[in-house]
Amino acid sequence: MSRGWEAIRADVLRRIQAREWGPGAAIPTEEALCREFGCARATVGRALRDLAATGVLERRRKAGTRVALQPVRRATLEIPVIRQEVEGRGQTYAYRLLADVMEQPPLPVLLRLRLPAGVALRHLTCLHSAGGQPFVYEDRWLNPAVPGGQQPDFAAHGANEWLVANMPYDAGDIAFSAAGAGADDAAAFGIDPGTPLFIVERTTWTADTAITCVRLAYMPGYRLRMTL
Amino acid sequence: MSRGWEAIRADVLRRIQAREWGPGAAIPTEEALCREFGCARATVGRALRDLAATGVLERRRKAGTRVALQPVRRATLEIPVIRQEVEGRGQTYAYRLLADVMEQPPLPVLLRLRLPAGVALRHLTCLHSAGGQPFVYEDRWLNPAVPGGQQPDFAAHGANEWLVANMPYDAGDIAFSAAGAGADDAAAFGIDPGTPLFIVERTTWTADTAITCVRLAYMPGYRLRMTL
DNA sequence: GAGTGGTCTAGACCACCAA
DNA sequence: TGGTGGTCTAGACCACTCC
Known part of the structure; x- marks a missing residue:
């Protein structure tokens, strides 16, 4: 030994x-x-x-x-940056901004970000591709009132990469679920509405300031793996 | 400070x-x-x-x-025992064994358990209910050659509870995905085939012995939450 | 009250690896 | 090869909590 x-x-x-x-x-x-x-x-x-x-x-x-009498299995999940996940598979990563507008978010988004009704947020949608195929459809609400100065346009690089570089190490929660593809999802992936998709939803704050709330829809068949 | x-x-x-x-x-x-x-x-x-x-x-x-230049977000996931998860929501838990037969598993199961072709495994299906509503449909393959002596019938209590009590602290992997309800899932939940379901798949070994391989289909709308 | 884990100290040696 | 983190030691005091 x-x-x-x-x-x-x-x-x-x-x-x-x-x-x-x-x-x-x-x-x-x-x-x-x-x-x-x-x-x-x-x-x-x-x-x-x-x-x-x-x-x-x-x-x-x-x-x-x-x-332990009932061994609660704890596993650590490493949440990858999408670009790294794609390149880690040996595929070429591509990013395309689909929309970038200011508008009032729906109620569930307001509740998750703990914001009062009536505020307008920056609403971004974009598509991450792996090897030319759609990989993740991203639907993000971004608080324009966050500190840290001017936000760039996200035409060339995703909002997530800007966030991890400029607003790192903040708190938040994350949820996994399954949902049928909506109209936007179906258009982004070129699939039938209702196709089961793996959904990741993340909400992020620094201190008491709501930063962003994002819904990631992964391509059909995606599996998230962990080791115990 | x-x-x-x-x-x-x-x-x-x-x-x-x-x-x-x-x-x-x-x-x-x-x-x-x-x-x-x-x-x-x-x-x-x-x-x-x-x-x-x-x-x-x-x-x-x-x-x-x-x-860290790119802060990989690590989150710890506590994998709950289904009974505890249900009772933690204040709902009454119920368990029902649907089938318990010896048969040859399909190829994907053999591969995940690293077993040779031709072996027969114990195939269990059961339903976990929360507050009288179907909560999780469980489809499990159990290696009858595992050490630890005679396996009970699982009429009254789930195989998972027997496992955590008798074969705890072993290694394995876990995967999350989304899938459309198959015929078995649809029958168990009383839903239409193709309804998106949140799927958890776990494979477990002790040392080099394959123990079990289980697929858990959660009720429509289920969300798995974590905190960063 | 007393036993146990939680933490801290001051120092030491070692393993690794960039310069 | 020297600087840095990784680990270990022997001892000490403290915080918690079961008895």
Whole structure:
């Protein structure tokens, strides 16, 4: 066995998988484990903290460390920039702006951005292509009142790339769903209305300022993969 | 400002968001920062490691620490047990087994489980309901050769609950997609074939043994939410 | 009250890798 | 080859919470 906190983590995980320590059971204290492994308590703590972060262990002061009774599977999803996702597949990426107008958004968009009725937002629609085929149809509402100065026209480059370069590291939420292609989706992809599409919806703020609200419709058959 | 590594993390993140350190810029070394903050290097390292884990910073030995040029958004998804998801909504959960037969799976299932042609697997279909309405239609292939002894009948409780209790903490992958309801889906939900459904597909192993391969079709309109 | 995990320190050595 | 992050140590104090 190699050394280090990763070796300890692997050994603890092995005992759990071997049911040496069953679900719900308490495992030895950090002090007992660092005596067993012959290392400092901080090293054991590092290993156990990592297992707790992935949901394998549950830790509470005084109560000790237990194997999770119902292992909530946590997985980290890397949300790719569309250009990178396409180029990562070895396909050529292309972007085309379809529309760019100021208008009043529908009520659901206002609610998601927590904006009062009556405000006008910048409404962008564009198409991302992979290898000449439509890949993602983007429908975005952008708050023109965001800080950071003048917004460019998005004729050449997508709003998302401008955002990650100029308004990075903000908070938001994201939702995945399935929906039948609407008229716009069908026109963008050249498919029949009602065709099932994978939909990603994202809303973004910095502090309390609503930035943008975007709906991404992926090409038919798209699959989003993760590893547990 | 409060003390501790979380305060340092917050302060570093604040400077990044304030563009004091712009995307791609190198930030001071750990040693310089721990002099500035008046703490040990390990404490600064803890803060920077956490920011690197969430994709805000990129760290390389000798090259130093830089603000990520293209901040890959990482989000942690907690994959819920269906029963808990339903009960968390305050609805009553119900489960019904629809079929339980041994048969040869179709080729895509064999490939995902990395099994040779000709083997027969246990094929389960069941329906999870929320508040009396169909919620998830489950189509599962289960390897009867898995260790752990006799498998129960799944008349009363779902295979997933048996698995998390008896074969927990294994590896696998997961994929999200959209698909039109097939004949089975349509019958289960009482909807028209072709209705867009949110699909989750999971494959699970322990070590090199294929355990199970499951396709979950969620009720029309279902949304999977995450926070960034 | 007392046991446990959470954190911090000051120092050390090592692995990596750009210069 | 030198600078940087990655890790480990031995010890300490603190925060939480079960008893």
